[in-house]
Amino acid sequence: MKEERLIVSLHPHIQGVETVSKMMFITTAALIPAAAVGVYFFGINAIKVIVISVLSAVGFEAGLQKLMKREITINDGSAVLTGLLFALILPPTSPWWMVILGVFVGMLVGKHVYGGLGSNSFNPVCVGWAALKLSFPSYLDISGSILGAVKSEGITALVEDYSYFSEQYGIESLEGIGAKIKVLLKVILAWKPIPGATLVDCVGQVSALAIIIGGIFLIWKRYINWRIPVGFLASIIIFSAIFGSKEYLYPYILVQLLTGSTLLAAFFVATDPVTTPLTGLGNIVFGVLLGLITMIGRLWGSWVEPVWFCILVTNGFTPLIDRLTKPKPFGRVKESA
Amino acid sequence: MKTGTFKGGLDYGVFSVNEVNTPIEELPPPSEVTIPLKQHKGKECKAVVKKGQEVKIGQVIGESSGPEEALVHATVSGKVTQVIKRFPDIRGRYVSAVTIESDGKDEWATLPEGKTDYLQKGPEELLSLIEKAGVVDFGIEAVPISSKLSLIKDKSVNTIIVNGIDTEPFLSAYKRLIIEKAQDIAEAIKVLKKVSGVSSIYFAIEDRNTELKDKISSAISGVAELAVLKAKFPQAMDRPLIKAVLEREVPSPYGIPEDIGVSVFGVEAVLAILDAVRKGKPVIDRVITIAGAINSPKNLKVRIGTPIKDVIEHCQGASGEVAKVIIGGPMMGLAQYSVEVPVSKETSGIFIQSESELATISNQKCISCGWCVDVCPMNLLPNIISSFCEVNMFKEANDYGLSYCIDCGCCAYICPVKIPLVHWIKYGKSQLEKEEK
Numbered sequence: 001m002k003e004e005r006l007i008v009s010l011h012p013h014i015q016g017v018e019t020v021s022k023m024m025f026i027t028t029a030a031l032i033p034a035a036a037v038g039v040y041f042f043g044i045n046a047i048k049v050i051v052i053s054v055l056s057a058v059g060f061e062a063g064l065q066k067l068m069k070r071e072i073t074i075n076d077g078s079a080v081l082t083g084l085l086f087a088l089i090l091p092p093t094s095p096w097w098m099v100i101l102g103v104f105v106g107m108l109v110g111k112h113v114y115g116g117l118g119s120n121s122f123n124p125v126c127v128g129w130a131a132l133k134l135s136f137p138s139y140l141d142i143s144g145s146i147l148g149a150v151k152s153e154g155i156t157a158l159v160e161d162y163s164y165f166s167e168q169y170g171i172e173s174l175e176g177i178g179a180k181i182k183v184l185l186k187v188i189l190a191w192k193p194i195p196g197a198t199l200v201d202c203v204g205q206v207s208a209l210a211i212i213i214g215g216i217f218l219i220w221k222r223y224i225n226w227r228i229p230v231g232f233l234a235s236i237i238i239f240s241a242i243f244g245s246k247e248y249l250y251p252y253i254l255v256q257l258l259t260g261s262t263l264l265a266a267f268f269v270a271t272d273p274v275t276t277p278l279t280g281l282g283n284i285v286f287g288v289l290l291g292l293i294t295m296i297g298r299l300w301g302s303w304v305e306p307v308w309f310c311i312l313v314t315n316g317f318t319p320l321i322d323r324l325t326k327p328k329p330f331g332r333v334k335e336s337a
Numbered sequence: 338m339k340t341g342t343f344k345g346g347l348d349y350g351v352f353s354v355n356e357v358n359t360p361i362e363e364l365p366p367p368s369e370v371t372i373p374l375k376q377h378k379g380k381e382c383k384a385v386v387k388k389g390q391e392v393k394i395g396q397v398i399g400e401s402s403g404p405e406e407a408l409v410h411a412t413v414s415g416k417v418t419q420v421i422k423r424f425p426d427i428r429g430r431y432v433s434a435v436t437i438e439s440d441g442k443d444e445w446a447t448l449p450e451g452k453t454d455y456l457q458k459g460p461e462e463l464l465s466l467i468e469k470a471g472v473v474d475f476g477i478e479a480v481p482i483s484s485k486l487s488l489i490k491d492k493s494v495n496t497i498i499v500n501g502i503d504t505e506p507f508l509s510a511y512k513r514l515i516i517e518k519a520q521d522i523a524e525a526i527k528v529l530k531k532v533s534g535v536s537s538i539y540f541a542i543e544d545r546n547t548e549l550k551d552k553i554s555s556a557i558s559g560v561a562e563l564a565v566l567k568a569k570f571p572q573a574m575d576r577p578l579i580k581a582v583l584e585r586e587v588p589s590p591y592g593i594p595e596d597i598g599v600s601v602f603g604v605e606a607v608l609a610i611l612d613a614v615r616k617g618k619p620v621i622d623r624v625i626t627i628a629g630a631i632n633s634p635k636n637l638k639v640r641i642g643t644p645i646k647d648v649i650e651h652c653q654g655a656s657g658e659v660a661k662v663i664i665g666g667p668m669m670g671l672a673q674y675s676v677e678v679p680v681s682k683e684t685s686g687i688f689i690q691s692e693s694e695l696a697t698i699s700n701q702k703c704i705s706c707g708w709c710v711d712v713c714p715m716n717l718l719p720n721i722i723s724s725f726c727e728v729n730m731f732k733e734a735n736d737y738g739l740s741y742c743i744d745c746g747c748c749a750y751i752c753p754v755k756i757p758l759v760h761w762i763k764y765g766k767s768q769l770e771k772e773e774k
Contacts, residue, residue, distance in 0.1 A: 014690075
């Protein structure tokens with residue numbers, strides 16, 4: 001035994017196997033079902049958007065880090081995840097230059113001006129989307145989707161006039177628990193286009209089921225915190241029940257919950273650790289607040305799907321939530337409080 | 338039977354190395370021992386032997402000046418070869434030490450013999466026997482039992498928890514002691530009741546070993562109440578342990594368990610108390626676990642003063658290139674710079690690490706995942722405290738509870754970024770102390 005080579009350092013001498021890159025790549029893998037459904041429905045257009053977005057995200061990450069003379073960390077997988085997520089929230093018809101521009105703004109303004117991963121206060125994916133939504137609203141228009149139809153026509157018109165549920169799924173009436181379960185099952189498998197219209201939606205949010213599979217997997221593996229999705233989805237249900245159309249309340253809640261970007265936001269975007277609170281309680285507060293802001297945006301705002309913007313707004317509340325939910329240390333006595 | 342748990346901590350499932358589960362073996366007495374004269378919290382003992390003097394096992398070589406120190410005894414028979422004034426201990430501080438060359442005869446000063454009348458003795462008499470034996474609450478903070486017992490009187494303690502949980506993952510000495518000496522433990526608890534005057538005693542174990550649970554629950558029935566706790570690290574530390582067993586919080590950051598009327602004794606200390614009163618046997622050895630990158634991991638009964646290199650050799654040497662030799666366990670142990678360091682009352686185990694298993698650190702930024710917050714048993718925000726310490730904002734770090742930290746290392750273990758949180762927090766604590774002075 002070579003004694004002079006013994007290393008002396010502080011404990012702990014062992015460490016866990018989890019790393020940031022493992023976290024990022026597994027989260028990326030959990031998005032594959034959602035992306036695959038997108039590719040199935042939209043074909044080559046979806047592939048184009050995904051490839052352009054991922055490649056440009058990795059490229060901008062490396063480029064900006066080189067420009068700012070920082071360590072290049074494209075291996076940690078966070079750029080790949082950002083790129084894929086960004087592609088999944090864009091319509092498949094997005095032109096290539098717009099995708100690249102969005103990724104660039106997200107990477108620069110959302111991440112690297114703050115100092116890179118861990119320092120940003122706002123979610124880069126949402127920053128990129130917000131920039132595109134404000135600059136090129138027509139390219140990001142999804143008012144032809146179910147959520148859009150509900151917004152413009154109202155849920156009553158959708159259910160009665162479009163005969164959406166009855167024609168698509170062969171359900172005569174929405175009365176009775178059996179019919180409701182049938183609709184629910186059909187809905188979570190995948191929304192289909194409104195009869196006579198083409199499918200209008202974003203690449204990654206066609207199938208609720210695909211997103212839920214990925215999300216549950218991540219929660220089971222503990223790569224994402226269950227508190228944000230649970231808080232957010234519960235809050236969507238509660239606030240859509242309070243504010244939403246009382247007639248056909250059940251389909252209305254279902255539309256709010258399962259269509260649009262609700263699930264993708266709940267499991268993959270709002271759970272970004274960097275821009276969300278630290279404590280368990282803080283995360284529940286964050287989720288509920290995000291749900292409230294989203295429902296306000298959907299009901300009284302002008303956009304069909306404001307959730308990405310709402311995430312940015314809620315990110316702004318994160319420091320406040322962190323301050324209010326600061327935990328009480330173990331065994332604190334009054335004097336030292 | 339009671340059950341319970343505490344907030345935070347690490348499930349044993351996250352640790353990737355298996356636990357040593359071999360019966361306790363005795364290590365043959367070494368040819369030379371180096372016995373530090375400070376193996377406890379408190380002041381150093383005064384050497385009462387000279388160079389060249391013949392000593393026998395159990396002979397006092399370090400005299401204490403009060404109940405805050407524990408007597409130090411010779412652990413082999415032979416000749417004192419040196420009384421060293423500046424000997425580096427496991428923390429790298431200098432203490433006095435005595436080296437004894439064994440004559441191979443292994444003769445006792447007074448041979449320990451089993452008595453049966455020990456439970457008839459009064460508390461005062463028992464206490465003096467315990468003091469004479471130099472019993473401490475074994476572990477990195479080895480508090481002399483005499484000092485703990487006097488605290489029980491001063492603070493009118495009404496509950497004692499006997500801790501049967503090994504301090505760290507991979508250490509299994511306590512577990513083996515419980516399995517092999519369940520009856521003795523029950524006897525020992527009776528002595529503890531008598532000497533402390535406390536009648537409410539809990540025996541704490543974890544729920545992951547049914548053999549252990551069956552053995553001990555039948556042995557101690559009627560003597561102490563069994564508390565079976567959810568297996569988690571750092572359950573063996575006082576604060577989480579008392580929370581898990583009694584649902585009570587020790588005042589923090591500066592309180593001690595005795596403040597809320599609770600005292601905690603390790604199972605090995607309790608057995609040493611029994612040896613002291615039943616046989617008059619002083620502490621000359623202790624059971625330690627040798628684990629990690631070693632060819633045959635073992636639970637060994639080792640004479641105090643045995644150089645750890647002898648122990649490693651007995652376990653057929655390290656497997657592969659040795660990078661770290663750690664006294665204690667891998668989560669909270671102290672890395673040593675030399676294998677000449679002797680086993681002392683503060684040594685609970687030896688953990689060997691090879692180059693490939695070393696923990697890495699990174700200079701990446703915190704991603705605020707909150708995992709450290711989830712595992713912190715003190716309910717702190719370790720990442721926030723650490724980042725304040727990193728930029729020398731110690732007052733702000735303390736506002737977030739810097740001084741509450743118990744150094745368990747769960748945060749640094751779980752961190753996916755590999756931020757050296759314990760390093761920054763300990764740095765912050767030492768700087769805060771300096772600022773306050």
